[in-house]
Amino acid sequence: MRDSSSDELTECELCEVVLDPDVDRVFRISDDLVLCPSCASQRGGVYDEERDSWVRFPEVADLVVAEP
Numbered sequence: 293m294r295d296s297s298s299d300e301l302t303e304c305e306l307c308e309v310v311l312d313p314d315v316d317r318v319f320r321i322s323d324d325l326v327l328c329p330s331c332a333s334q335r336g337g338v339y340d341e342e343r344d345s346w347v348r349f350p351e352v353a354d355l356v357v358a359e360p
């Protein structure tokens with residue numbers, strides 16, 4: 293059951309777990325592409341809790357499809 297009308301929750305691009313960007317430390321690639329913390333760290337992303345930001349970005353080049 294998916295409710296695409298809600299823009300409060302999103303899904304991880306890789307494992308499709310439902311995420312709340314306001315609560316979860318998601319890595320936002322773009323407006324439509326989001327990774328959960330687990331997938332982001334598996335791809336080399338490092339989150340700094342003190343800075344509250346990603347100090348090392350995960351490898352996402354293969355997820356980003358350049359549109360003409």
Ligand SMILES: [Zn+2]
Binds near residue numbers: 327
């Ligand atoms: Zn994930």
